[in-house]
Amino acid sequence: MSTTQPMADLLRPSHLDEVVGQSHLLGEEGPLHGMLETGRLQSLVFWGPPGTGKTTLARLLAGVGDLHFEPISAIFSGVADLRKLFARARERRAAGQGTLLFVDEIHRFNRAQQDGFLPYVEDGTVILVGATTENPSFELNGALLSRLRVLVLRRLDAAALETLLGRAETALGHPLPLTAEAREMLITLADGDGRYLFNMIEQIASSPAEVIDPTALLRLVQRRAPAHDKDREGHYNLISALHKSLRGSDADAALYWLARMVAGGEDPLYIARRLIRFASEDIGLADPDALRHALAARDAWHLLGAPEGELALVQAVIYLATAPKSNAAYRAWKQARRSAEQHGSLMPPAHILNAPTRLMAELGYGQGYAYDHDTDSGFSGQDYFPDELPRQHYYQPVERGFEREISRRLAYWARLRSSQN
Structure with missing residues (x-):
């Protein structure tokens, strides 16, 4: 095994049947299998977590389609780089060879840069394969996204990671000195990321320890936080x-x-x-x-x-x-907001308006208002909606928790209102 070449690169699959964890794309019912069967490779965007094989798949697709593989990173490339790349792709096309343009971190390109791909994808100068860890529907503009087929790569499960671990041990020529518990922990620490697994294996392989248990493993490898982009x-x-x-x-x-x-x-x-x-x-x-x-x-x-x-x-x-659950208040508020927006600036009924001036009293403000505390039941049953708006029923409590008691109260007041009107 090379001492300078990273293990993740050394053990990169050379055939599509060596790719692990993505059978939903490469199996007989998978979209990539269908494209390869028909020989019609289209522009794509691979969306998935780090270390799941996005670059590997793009490289292998180029080989299967006899296309020149042109990789770039959106982090390190600009408009001038793209112009040169498209010029080279045109020359290859004139000579009879297509180009698969692989753009890693494609979401890093801004909207104008993304628009720059459109004519070259449209006329077939390049087959564009983008890779992103972010949701394409948020990060790619609509014009470009409409010309790409989105394929979702899954984080590698334990079986896929165990396969990669076995390949690494074969390349090393010996099993890693891990206890059964440490081996299981190593798979867990990889967190679905094949590249990170290989990085940890390299650290373990360079250790002089004869036996590595879980405690020693945690000291040896750098533990990372679970994947969680706080703003994405x-x-x-x-x-x-x-x-x-x-x-x-x-x-x-x-x-x-x-x-x-x-x-x-x-x-x-x-x-x-x-x-x-x-x-x-x-x-x-x-x-x-x-x-x-x-x-x-x-x-x-x-x-x-x-x-x-x-x-x-x-x-x-x-x-x-x-706790018992109810969204009755949430639904009541949405309905009340809708009524307020639909009916405009309706005045409150005059009988519930205060009359601090003689003019307002002459206009009927406050006339006929029933003070609820003066009634025997403490409930007047008056109507408080605008005159132009029939009585509404927004709040419908559920028969769970304290709302069961509220429901009984509302029913009691409804009976009183009915008997008084």
Whole structure:
């Protein structure tokens, strides 16, 4: 084995059947298999986590299609580089050879630079294959995206990573000195990233240790934080997973996603704000204490910080997950907003307006108002909607938690209103 060539490059697959973890693309029902069978390779964008084989697949596709492989990185390339590249591709095309242009980190190009690809993709000067770890629907402009087929690469599962580990040991000529527990931990630490796995294997292979257990492994390899881009799609995916786990009353899943976010460096105050929103949107008056618990978690974090304040978030997550759920207040607010927008600036009925001046009293302000506390039931049953708007029913409480009691109160007042009108 070469001592200078990185293992990830040395063991890069030379045939498509050596690619692991992407059978959904390369299997008989997969889109890449169909393209290769028909011999019609189209422009693509590979979207997936790091270390899943995006560059490898592009390189192999060029070989299968007898295309010149032209790789560039959007981080290190500009307009001048692209012009030269397209000129070379035109010359090859005139000589009878096509070009597969592989653009790593394609989302790093700005909108104008992305537009620059359009005429060359349209006329077939290049087959464009982009690679991105970000959601193409957010990062690529519509014109370019409409000309590319998006293929999603999956993070490598344990079986795929074990296959790569076996290939590395074959290349080394001996098994790594890992205990069974350390071997399992190594796969876990790779976190679906084949390149990172090879990097760790290189560190292990250079160690003089005869036996490496989990403790020694953690000392030997540099442990990284779980993948979580705080300002990109990973950020929104994890908070969505936390929110939906809470809504589904799954405390254990909610705790897992909370742990993922904290381990990934998410701002705990952002998490607290989302818990506060959840308490109102998905629990509401089914459990009025939910909002108080969420607010208390935020205040506790402000007071304690990390790591002590994390337990307050944990407590809030468990409370919210196990609380009765209702979105009745959320739905009522949406309907009330819709009514306000549809009906314009309707005046309140005159009988509920104050009359601080003689003119206002002469105009009928406050006339006929019934003071609820003066009635035997403490409820007058008057109409408080604008005269032009029939009575509306926005809030429909559920038969769960405290809203069951609210529902009984509303029914009682409805009976009184009916009997008085």
